[in-house]
Amino acid sequence: MIRAGVLGATGYAGAELVRLLASHKDTEIAMLASKTYAGQKMSEVYPSLRGVCDVVLEEADAETAAQKCDVVFTALPHGVSNEVISALYEKGLKVIDLSGDFRYNDIETYEKWYQVKHSCPELLKVSVYGLCELHREEIKKARLVGNPGCYTTCSILGLAPLLKNNAIETKNIIIDAKSGVSGAGRGLGQAYHFCECTETMKAYKVATHRHTSEIEQELSLIAGEEITLSFTPHLVPMKRGIFATEYANLKKPYTKEELLKMYHDFYQNEKFVRIYDNALPENNHVTGSNFVDIGLTVDERLGRVIVISNIDNLIKGAAGQAVQNMNLMFGLPEDEGLCGAGYYL
Numbered sequence: 112m113i114r115a116g117v118l119g120a121t122g123y124a125g126a127e128l129v130r131l132l133a134s135h136k137d138t139e140i141a142m143l144a145s146k147t148y149a150g151q152k153m154s155e156v157y158p159s160l161r162g163v164c165d166v167v168l169e170e171a172d173a174e175t176a177a178q179k180c181d182v183v184f185t186a187l188p189h190g191v192s193n194e195v196i197s198a199l200y201e202k203g204l205k206v207i208d209l210s211g212d213f214r215y216n217d218i219e220t221y222e223k224w225y226q227v228k229h230s231c232p233e234l235l236k237v238s239v240y241g242l243c244e245l246h247r248e249e250i251k252k253a254r255l256v257g258n259p260g261c262y263t264t265c266s267i268l269g270l271a272p273l274l275k276n277n278a279i280e281t282k283n284i285i286i287d288a289k290s291g292v293s294g295a296g297r298g299l300g301q302a303y304h305f306c307e308c309t310e311t312m313k314a315y316k317v318a319t320h321r322h323t324s325e326i327e328q329e330l331s332l333i334a335g336e337e338i339t340l341s342f343t344p345h346l347v348p349m350k351r352g353i354f355a356t357e358y359a360n361l362k363k364p365y366t367k368e369e370l371l372k373m374y375h376d377f378y379q380n381e382k383f384v385r386i387y388d389n390a391l392p393e394n395n396h397v398t399g400s401n402f403v404d405i406g407l408t409v410d411e412r413l414g415r416v417i418v419i420s421n422i423d424n425l426i427k428g429a430a431g432q433a434v435q436n437m438n439l440m441f442g443l444p445e446d447e448g449l450c451g452a453g454y455y456l
């Protein structure tokens with residue numbers, strides 16, 4: 112059995128990890144860490160876990176983690192993660208970080224977009240970007256994985272086949288994306304009060320959101336040229352889900368069928384990517400699952416392709432992808448513990 116620990120277990124992403132790990136047949140939950148709730152059972156903080164995970168939360172340091180665990184998931188805010196991870200890494204543990212701290216190849220890009228100083232930039236050289244469909248072979252050999260963001264997973268997978276096939280112009284890509292409120296985490300904030308976010312929608316961090324740089328990094332690697340793009344995130348009144356609409360100008364007049372074939376070819380054998388040939392996806396189809404659903408339309412008048420991609424931000428956008436990464440790092444079947452459909456209602 113793989114002994115797994117979670118730092119930040121009481122956050123939304125951490126709690127989803129606990130839920131998934133509790134039913135994973137090759138892991139045992141060896142340590143759950145929390146500052147605020149230390150001494151309480153996980154199931155007291157999240158009563159849905161009663162009888163499923165009654166592990167007592169503890170204030171754990173790297174030494175404790177090293178004694179109890181083979182792998183540690185860090186579901187902490189960015190900036191906090193990079194302070195604890197070097198100690199975990201030095202102890203020889205496998206580490207999967209859910210924050211943005213280990214997703215970048217270039218320290219300057221991270222520090223510019225996150226506006227924080229990285230405390231262990233040398234580890235960026237060994238960390239691997241954990242988007243399994245794109246970096247599978249590197250992840251299998253990695254000891255430190257930077258698990259991708261939710262908007263980024265959805266947007267990158269939505270556009271990757273078009274760039275790989277050189278089918279779209281690279282100077283004017285637009286990504287319009289919506290997130291459920293759980294994307295902002297469990298901490299309190301005025302913008303996330305019920306009255307502030309129900310029955311309304313708002314764009315935020317327009318032209319400045321940090322995920323822009325993460326999407327650009329990965330799409331540039333696929334395209335083989337530097338890509339800059341527009342990314343506009345919105346908060347919408349759902350509990351969970353990312354709905355991304357990607358717009359790009361076609362280099363020549365492709366049909367929808369030709370473009371769909373690129374997607375089927377690019378994602379052949381990918382268990383968690385579902386391509387829609389005759390419809391468009393919607394959030395209800397992926398909620399609670401590790402799937403990425405993708406559909407597209409060609410606007411012949413404008414010579415433009417419009418792609419719709421959907422994920423559950425807490426599963427494929429966070430905890431599910433982290434478990435997928437763990438499976439790869441430990442040589443387990445990639446879909447272990449992640450096979451189920453989500454819940455439609």
Ligand SMILES: NC(=O)C1=CN([C@@H]2O[C@H](COP(=O)(O)OP(=O)(O)OC[C@H]3O[C@@H](n4cnc5c(N)ncnc54)[C@H](OP(=O)(O)O)[C@@H]3O)[C@@H](O)[C@H]2O)C=CC1
Nearest residue numbers: 119121122123124145146147186187188210294296297429
């Ligand atoms: N929510 C989402 O959809 C996604 C989140 N992520 C990333 O995953 C990480 C966790 O996110 P999420 O679960 O949403 O966040 P939450 O705010 O819900 O949880 C974060 C947890 O970290 C612990 N913590 C430890 N130190 C601090 C600190 N200084 N400030 C605040 N919390 C602290 C807290 O637990 P305690 O007080 O019990 O110690 C808290 O419960 C973040 O880096 C986020 O960016 C990535 C993809 C999607």
Ligand SMILES: CC(=O)N[C@@H](CCC(=O)OP(=O)(O)O)C(=O)O
Nearest residue numbers: 209210211260261262290294295
């Ligand atoms: C709705 C909402 O606020 N969402 C978060 C994104 C959460 C996430 O995936 O981002 P990181 O892991 O990169 O922090 C945001 O826009 O900051």
